[in-house]
Amino acid sequence: MRCLICHESMTVPWTPATLWRRDWVCPSCESKLTPLGTGCPRCGQPNETGETCPDCIRWLALGLDLTVRCLYAYDEAGIDWLHRFKFSGDVVIASSVAPALRALRSSGVIYVPIPLSKERLQTRRFNQAEVLARCIGPTRQFLEKTEVSSQRELGKEGRRHRTNPFTVPTSVKCGKIILVDDVYTTGTTLHQAAYSLRQAGASEVSAICLFRALNKSKSRPI
16 A cells, blocks of 8 residues: 555555555654644744734734634645645545544534635535535535635735635524634635624634645645
């Protein structure tokens, strides 16, 4: 059997379940993901002081208050993992990060994955945020995404100033909502989604992201 990330041969202890499993990631690749340490308490951007980062200060100045829990740095190992998962369609490798995601589960919470547009979903055939959200807890989709263009075509400023693509067709009457997405880059996606949910009646919204993009990690599109 070969690891789905590095494609190196790996030995898996045999059990009856082994015959049905194809979601193996070798221990070496699993250990390469970098957990985030000290950083901004609102988005996880690494820093040595643990102070709120300038980006989050700008969001707060706009009246957009959102706390995002990010698990891993979007460094080279994170890029390799996500591109295999998101663009190569190896959805089963989500099992390698499922324990870390499940550890964040809270009771009385509805997890809302960031949606794809209908066109994007038809192309990709799955929503990566929904796969990650199901690793945590019960999900529900309140949001619809109305735009078609990919964020990969936009620079940092373009992402920040894009029109809000999220709508909420019905009123939201529930307790705590936690948005789930794969990568936090500028924060625009999550802040716009949270704004739309609050406008529809949600009282408490926060977010979880698997990866936090670093200033030096934009070597490949996401």
